[in-house]
Amino acid sequence: MSDRDLVQELKATIADLSQDRDNALASVKTKEARTKQVMIKLEHATQDVKSVGHKIDKQNLEISSLKAKLETKERLLEEALNKLKDIHDDSTEKTDSKETPEEEETEE
Structure with a gap:
């Protein structure tokens, strides 16, 4: 192989x-963009969980x-x-x- 062929092959390899x-x-x-989206969703989910917890x-x-x-109220009732x-x-x-003495008098 000539130097020219080697240079061409080297250029092709570099390309x-x-x-x-x-x-x-x-x-x-x-x-990285997907990871960022997932992290944002995770932060929102975490905030939602905290909000629901409160x-x-x-x-x-x-x-x-x-x-x-x-x-x-039950006790008072x-x-x-x-x-x-x-x-x-x-x-x-x-x-x-009161009825008992009266009843006794009427019975006598």
């Missing part, structure tokens, strides 16, 4: 290597508050019902005790 390098750089750029915490606090209010029963029982006993 092939340059083309391979350009293709590799383009591939790297494409992959909403869940708020709802749990609201549920706890509502449960406490419900328990308080139970106390009121017991007071009403006591008042009714007291009035029934007084009526019964």
Whole structure:
């Protein structure tokens, strides 16, 4: 092989290597762009998860508050019902005790 042939082959090899390098750089750029898109999506998903977590915490606090209010109302209703029963029982006993002496007098 002559020097000229060697130079031509060397130029062809350099051109092939340059083309391979350009293709590799383009591939790297494409992959970097995809990676960037995935990272952005991941950040959005992370923010969404945090937001949902905060909403869940708020709802749990609201549920706890509502449960406490419900328990308080149930307790107050139970106390009121017991007071009403006591008042009714007291009035029934007084009526019964009043009727009893009268009944005794009418029976005699």
